[in-house]
Amino acid sequence: MIRPRELVSGAAARLRESGVASPEHDAAELLAHVLGTTRSRLPLVDDVSDAAAGEYDVLVARRAAREPLQHLTGVAWFRHVELAVGPGVFVPRPETELLAGWAIEHAGPGSVVVDLCTGSGAVAKAVADEVPGARVHAVELDEPAYAWAERNLAGTGVDLRQGDFATAFDDLLGTVDVVTCNPPYIPLEAWESVAPEARDHDPHLALFSGADGLDAIRVLAHRAARLLRPGGLLGFEHADVQGESAPAVLTATGRWVDVRDHHDLAGRARFTTARLAR
Template identity: 85%
Template sequence: MTRRRDALAGAAARLREAGVASPEHDAAELLAHVLGTTRGNLPLVDEVSGDRVAEYDALLARRAAREPLQHLTGVAYFRHVELSVGPGVFVPRPETELLAGWAIEHASEGSRVVDLCTGSGAIAKAVADEVPGAHVHAVELDESAYAWAERNLAGTGVDLRHGDFAAAFDDLLGTVDVVTCNPPYIPLDAWESVAPEARDHDPHLALFSGADGLDAIRVLADRAARLLRPGGVLGFEHADAQGESAPGVLAATGRWSDVRDHLDLAGRPRFTTARLAR
């Protein structure tokens, strides 16, 4: 038997040495996962049995190798919903909850919402959960990610399709109220700056987008303009270094009004919104 406090302290030190950004948090989440409880209930545990310690140690080794925490637990939490995630799908980040919140604020009963590049289905599932009267549609190209989205969106009423966002939803052209997207936006030459958790484990289709990182956003600006009704709104995420260039893509087309950029909770540029000109 090992004392819980000792197990957590040793685990956090090990993860910190490996360069994990949140060692205490991840150590606790992994121990809770091994014990079948929650991080909040860990103080109720005094000792950890030998077989559980061995299981914990194996997971810590994988996390120290920078395998994403959510791949080890199989779960990601996004706003009020739970998502199944693992190899082959982009793990949703907390920053994207702000974009989802914006979409939820602009959706209403009977409105039509389209989530392009849905990945795990995080934004689509959150909108369907918090605006149950909305008609939510989502599309994903990558086969592995699509399988995860299919699993996460089962029973939600979301219309999920497998295909390229650049040509998706021809049957909805000119009728959509809200378009959301978390597109790939990392420049190809920024490979080394990407955290190992993303660079080595997230699908590259979900990460990289041309020399300046804006290729997918250029495609999005055109496709969203075709999907939205006049006065409909678009919101999409971008890199923190694209607080001017991403909105600039929309502004340059002359098809959008009310182009605004928004900060995340850390004060960094994070997502752009705009309205299709009437």
């Protein structure tokens, strides 16, 4: 039998040496997962059996090899909802909760909300959860990611479809109140700078978008303009280095007003919002 504190301390050291960004958090989260408890309740655990310690050691080794924490636990939390995640779907990041929060703030009962490139369904599920009565639609092209979204959005009332966001929802043209999107936005030349957790495990369709990372955003600017009613709102995430170039894509079309960029909690440029001109 081994004390949890000793296990977590040793695991955190291994993860730190492997370059994991949050070694203490991840080490504790993995042990809580193995023990079927929560991180906050680990101090209440007296000892860990040899069998559990062996299972934990395997998971720590996989995390040290930079397999995403959420793939190991099978769960990602996003605002107030739980998401099932694993190989084949982009793991939602905490920064994207800000985009979802913006959408929730601007949607209301009866609002028509469309989430393009929905991935795991995180934003769509959060909006459906926090805005009762909103009519939420979502689309995902990639088949494995769509399967995860289907699982996560079951029973939520979200209208989930499989297809290309560039052509989706012809039946909603000109009627949508809010469009959200977390598109691919990493330049192809930035391959080496992407964290192994994303580069080696997230679908590349969800990551990379042409030479400058803006190809999908250009398509989004056109499609959202067709989906939204006059005065409708668009919000989309982008890379922290695209705080000027991403809004400029909208401005250049002449179809958008109130184009504004927003920072995340670390002060980095994170998402752009705009209103379709009337």
